[in-house]
Amino acid sequence: MAIFFYFRFHFYNMYDIIGDVHGQASILKKLLLEIGYQKSGTGYVHPERKAVFVGDFINRGPEIKKTIRIIRSMVENGNALAVLGNHEINAIIYYLKFKTGDPLVKSSNKNFFALFKTISQFSGNADEFLDHLKWMRTLPLYLDMGDFRVVHACWSQPAIDFVKENIPAGKIKKSVFREIYRNSKSGIGKHIWTLSKGVDFTLPGDLKIISNKGVSPRTFRMRWWEKPQGKTFEEMSFESKFSLPDYTIPQQIIPENYVYPEDAPIVFFGHYCRGRGPHIVKSNICCVDSCVNGTKKLTAYRWNGEKTLNKENLVQVGR
Incomplete structure (x- = not known):
């Protein structure tokens, strides 16, 4: 319907x-x-x-x-x-x-x-x-x-x-x-x-970060409009509360994502x-x-x- x-x-x-x-x-x-x-x-x-x-x-x-x-x-x-x-x-x-x-x-x-x-x-x-x-x-x-x-x-x-x-x-x-x-x-x-x-991107268990509130979040809000392949954690982050490491996201943990077309x-x-x-x-x-x-x-x-x-x-x- x-x-x-x-x-x-x-x-x-x-x-x-x-x-x-x-x-x-x-x-x-x-x-x-x-x-x-x-x-x-x-x-x-x-x-x-x-x-x-x-x-x-x-x-x-x-x-x-x-x-x-x-x-x-x-x-x-x-x-x-x-x-x-x-x-x-x-x-x-x-x-x-x-x-x-x-x-x-x-x-x-x-x-x-x-x-x-x-x-x-x-x-x-x-x-x-x-x-x-x-x-x-x-x-x-x-x-x-x-x-x-x-x-x-x-x-x-x-x-x-x-x-x-x-x-x-x-x-x-x-x-x-x-x-x-x-x-x-x-x-x-x-x-x-x-x-x-x-x-939300779930962080791997061995990656620990601290937010501006002093807590260690297990997820971060990602740039859903971009392809995550070959990008670093920081490049894919759309967070305002903490920074992420500048190393490439392993292919096996990349979540399902919808890439927004540039001509949309x-x-x-x-x-x-x-x-x-x-x-x-x-x-x-x-x-x-x-x-x-x-x-x-x-x-x-x-x-x-x-x-x-x-x-x-x-x-x-x-x-």
């Missing part, structure tokens, strides 16, 4: 792709005003442009409630588009229950710790947050606009094709999220996490916390996440129909 997350709009031909907001409503409002959006009775609106949010608008920041309200209002009134990020997916999963009424998630792990800040900010407004979760289930996992694409973490064509064939159109059913939680490494779970979290449409994504940049990493690859809770800066790319990314179209505002 096909799912149609392919969008082509004829009225709008200019878009502003906005990075992970993570509860920083004040910075988001400042950015929107900076790039010409005006506050109206239906939220922030631009006479000629439409905003596109790459996901991860909840958790971490001090104004999560306001952030959701701004983005949801823009989407519902036709002034913006948005895709699901891994933080929204985790929130949906966290509130799921079995038919018996028992919670699906019985013990929290690191994927849900960030959610507690969101829950705290909705204290006394639990019904509102549950309504937001229903709305989140109406958001797509990716957008294919023809001339450009948007996904939260990784444009994997096999994952895109799987989603098209296996998830019905419209609001995503709760059963899909239950399956994501139960089977994260196969089927629907594997493909949706690829789109929303990217490709521009793809925009977030997720990778590029506080120091660069945001444009190839002529058709752009990460608009600028670690808003660390740098206090939010990044947008103003797409005007170009086939090749232009660094002059990047806009960044801070607190």
